[in-house]
Amino acid sequence: MKRAAFRIMSDMLLNNLTINFFRNIRRSELHFDNRFNIFYGKNGQGKTNYLEAIFFLGTLKSFRHAKQKDMIDWDEVTAHLRCSIIDNELQNDLSISFDNSSKILKIDGKSSARAVDYCHLLSVVAFSPEEMVMINGSPEQRRRYLDRAVFCSDPGYLKIYHDYYRVLKQRNQLLKLRNYAGIEAWTDQLANTGARLIHKRSAFIRELAEPFSIYYKNISGSDELARLCYHNPSYDSRFSLSEIRDELFRALNASSRIERDRCATVVGPQRDDLEFFLNDRPIREHGSQGQQKSFVMALKMAEIELLNETSGRLPILLLDDMTAELDSNRIQHLLDFLTGRNIQVFITTTDPASIPLSGSTQRASFLVEDGRIV
Amino acid sequence: MLHNSHSLTRLVGELKKLPGIGEKSACRLAFHLLRSPANIIALAEALNEVKSRVRFCSVCFSITEDDPCAICRGNRDDSIICVVEEPQDVLAIERSGAFRGKYHVLHGVLSPLSGITPADLKIAQLLERVSNSSIKEVVIATNFSVEGEATAIYLTGLFRNHGVRVTRLAHGIPIGSDLEYIDSATMQRAVQGRSEV
Numbered sequence: 001m002k003r004a005a006f007r008i009m010s011d012m013l014l015n016n017l018t019i020n021f022f023r024n025i026r027r028s029e030l031h032f033d034n035r036f037n038i039f040y041g042k043n044g045q046g047k048t049n050y051l052e053a054i055f056f057l058g059t060l061k062s063f064r065h066a067k068q069k070d071m072i073d074w075d076e077v078t079a080h081l082r083c084s085i086i087d088n089e090l091q092n093d094l095s096i097s098f099d100n101s102s103k104i105l106k107i108d109g110k111s112s113a114r115a116v117d118y119c120h121l122l123s124v125v126a127f128s129p130e131e132m133v134m135i136n137g138s139p140e141q142r143r144r145y146l147d148r149a150v151f152c153s154d155p156g157y158l159k160i161y162h163d164y165y166r167v168l169k170q171r172n173q174l175l176k177l178r179n180y181a182g183i184e185a186w187t188d189q190l191a192n193t194g195a196r197l198i199h200k201r202s203a204f205i206r207e208l209a210e211p212f213s214i215y216y217k218n219i220s221g222s223d224e225l226a227r228l229c230y231h232n233p234s235y236d237s238r239f240s241l242s243e244i245r246d247e248l249f250r251a252l253n254a255s256s257r258i259e260r261d262r263c264a265t266v267v268g269p270q271r272d273d274l275e276f277f278l279n280d281r282p283i284r285e286h287g288s289q290g291q292q293k294s295f296v297m298a299l300k301m302a303e304i305e306l307l308n309e310t311s312g313r314l315p316i317l318l319l320d321d322m323t324a325e326l327d328s329n330r331i332q333h334l335l336d337f338l339t340g341r342n343i344q345v346f347i348t349t350t351d352p353a354s355i356p357l358s359g360s361t362q363r364a365s366f367l368v369e370d371g372r373i374v
Numbered sequence: 375m376l377h378n379s380h381s382l383t384r385l386v387g388e389l390k391k392l393p394g395i396g397e398k399s400a401c402r403l404a405f406h407l408l409r410s411p412a413n414i415i416a417l418a419e420a421l422n423e424v425k426s427r428v429r430f431c432s433v434c435f436s437i438t439e440d441d442p443c444a445i446c447r448g449n450r451d452d453s454i455i456c457v458v459e460e461p462q463d464v465l466a467i468e469r470s471g472a473f474r475g476k477y478h479v480l481h482g483v484l485s486p487l488s489g490i491t492p493a494d495l496k497i498a499q500l501l502e503r504v505s506n507s508s509i510k511e512v513v514i515a516t517n518f519s520v521e522g523e524a525t526a527i528y529l530t531g532l533f534r535n536h537g538v539r540v541t542r543l544a545h546g547i548p549i550g551s552d553l554e555y556i557d558s559a560t561m562q563r564a565v566q567g568r569s570e571v
Contacts, residue, residue: 159559166520173486181491182484185528189520 011314011342012123013086014054020080021073023049024371033364036338036345040352041368047348049371051126051318054346057081057094058124059148060103060115063318065130069100085122087313092121116158123152123307123315127300127322134299135284135292139273146230146274149303150204153310157200164193168265175263187252190268195245197269204306205230205274212302219294219301219333226295227277289325297322297334304343316344323354332356382408433503435479435496437461451475453510457500457529459483459517467515475513478503483521484528492528500529504536511539518545 011034019028024046039047048064052071055063062071072079082095095106104111105118112118133141151157171186205228216226239247251267259266276283276295283295300317308314317338323331331354338345339361349355357363366373382404389400407414430436431443438444445464454475458464464477480495504512514529516522526542533540546564547556556564 154558156558156562163520167524170484170486170521170524174491177486179486179491181493182524182528184531185484185524186486188527188531189524192523193520 011344012316013344014122014316014346015084015086015091017050017054017057018080018082019050019053021076022053022079022081023071023073025049025053026073026371028371028373030366030373031364032344032346033362034344036347036357036361036363038352038355038363038365039346039348039368040350040365043350045368046371047368048128048320050366050368051128051320051346051348053081054083054316055124055126055318057083057096058122058316059119060096060105061148063126063128063130063320068098068103072099083122087121094118094121116155120155123311123313124318125300125304125307125315126318126320127297128318128320129324130320131296131300132292134274134296135276135287139271142274143270143272146201146204150200152303152315153204153307154200160193160196160200164190164197164269167193168268168270172264175259175265178260178263180260187249190265191245191249191252194248194268195241198244198248198272199241201269201272202230207306208299208302211305212298215301215305215337216295216298218337219298219330220291221329221333224291225277225279226283226298227280228299229275229277231273231275290327290330293325294330297326301337314341314343316346319345319347321348321350323349323351328354328356430479434464434477435461435481435499436464436477445477452508454513455500455503455509455511456513456515458515459522459525463515473513475511480516480525483516483519483525485521495525497529497532501532504533504538509538511541513541513543515543 013034014032016029016031018030019025021027028050030050039050041047052062052064052066055061056071078097078099080095080097082093084091084093086092093106093108095109097104105115106112107118107121131145134145147157147161151161167186167190171183171190174180174183174186209228212228213226217223248268252265255267278287278291278295283292287295304315304317322334326334335355335357339357347355352365368374385404385407386397386400389395389403390397395403407417427439428437429439429441431438431441431446433442433446436443436445440447445468451474455478456467456473456475457478457480458467459480459482461479464479467473467477478496478500480497480500482490482495484490484492484495503509512529512533514526516525530540530542544567546567547553547560553561
């Protein structure tokens with residue numbers, strides 16, 4: 001996938017969406033507004049399923065981390081999603097048909113085998129209650145977030161990522177079998193690929209840091225200082241690629257006795273974590289629900305900003321149940337920000353009145369009942 | 375379909391073992407052969423001949439009919455040796471005509487997940503060749519996969535104290551290709567590995 005050669009502010013637009021047999025949506029055809037699209041209705045009606053369908057079209061993943069099998073209507077074998085997008089005045093039709101284990105991707109009616117090529121057509125950033133695991137969840141969940149975000153802004157990251165985990169698996173196999181013949185070569189290779197991974201991750205976090213703290217202030221309407229850092233105990237993120245490599249190599253060699261005891265590699269980016277601070281205190285223990293939610297929201301906004309800077313594109317934004325736990329001030333700040341940018345937004349809520357868009361703001365509203373738009 | 379001919383079933387079964395051949399292709403090939411008896415005999419003879427005559431060279435472990443192979447016996451540069459994964463790789467480099475030294479085929483790459491360690495490759499033989507001859511340079515031409523790179527690193531380590539020069543094939547943008555079609559991973563490596571002109 002090529003990056004945009006020029007920095008044009010092209011707003012990504014999702015024009016229409018056709019859904020067949022996706023979760024509780026048997027058949028639905030929607031036309032969207034260029035700005036705000038609001039799905040409202042009672043709990044359990046399938047509002048989020050619409051956002052999930054859009055997210056799946058863009059990323060081939062579910063933001064709920066659901067398996068394909070869970071996203072197909074119970075009475076059906078195959079689900080179909082189709083949409084048309086406009087990016088930089090170019091219209092593309094994307095479609096996905098999938099069953100339990102496989103999926104067929106088409107771009108403008110033509111089969112496209114490579115997910116990498118497909119995934120960059122519709123850029124999506126999602127914010128859902130599930131994202132709060134970023135703060136409360138495991139390091140693995142934070143790494144998953146980080147890896148996906150880095151990949152979105154840098155397609156070359158995928159190869160670096162796969163290479164590292166392949167080497168790690170090969171090396172762990174030697175440790176598991178307690179057969180150390182040739183392990184030095186794998187250690188060396190692990191340090192090389194691992195350093196590239198760490199370098200990309202930490203560079204991304206460094207770039208994210210500034211817009212992030214600004215967005216946090218905007219959304220929270222406070223002076224609190226929000227900070228995130230890519231935490232790795234064995235080196236400093238300001239190091240160059242070769243310094244990171246040497247440091248990782250040293251750490252691997254220093255831990256050789258422990259890893260032989262545990263039969264697995266014990267240092268490296270597969271164990272790294274992201275740390276979140278508010279006024280220099282870990283937000284996990286010290287932040288309120290509202291602060292934590294604003295925090296994750298600011299992270300998403302910074303991600304959008306960065307994506308726009310590196311690729312010249314503005315992704316579409318999905319906000320699942322965003323009004324829950326955010327006070328009206330914070331919601332207002334967020335909407336002001338979104339109205340000011342040319343971002344197409346998709347929101348789910350139980351109460352459309354809780355979304356204080358000004359009367360002149362363009363929008364489309366969809367009442368969802370039992371999977372259908374009524 | 376084939377239940378009335380045991381030998382045809384067997385042929386289809388054998389063909390199916392070949393890479394890239396499934397049930398349908400195997401059937402098609404089998405029926406094609408049946409229709410042309412001359413071909414079937416020629417094929418059988420060719421297979422037999424390959425089996426009886428082709429073997430690995432005892433020096434470089436490439437495929438040959440005469441041991442040692444023509445390249446090992448030939449008038450080539452003795453001071454430089456190119457290490458490859460498979461015999462096909464020798465053919466690929468020979469086609470280019472760019473290399474005038476000798477070869478050594480490892481018959482695989484390090485891959486603990488597939489149970490392949492240094493002892494499973496022709497590495498000891500390579501070490502012996504380098505120690506007992508006038509070789510000055512070892513060119514490592516394993517593939518640029520994760521496993522190929524690890525093998526290259528392993529070999530580099532082995533030769534560190536042998537007083538030979540160890541080199542690796544360059545990688546980057548293919549000749550005659552348009553920059554705009556290069557995937558981003560290759561492009562990133564090409565930019566990192568750029569050289570002075």
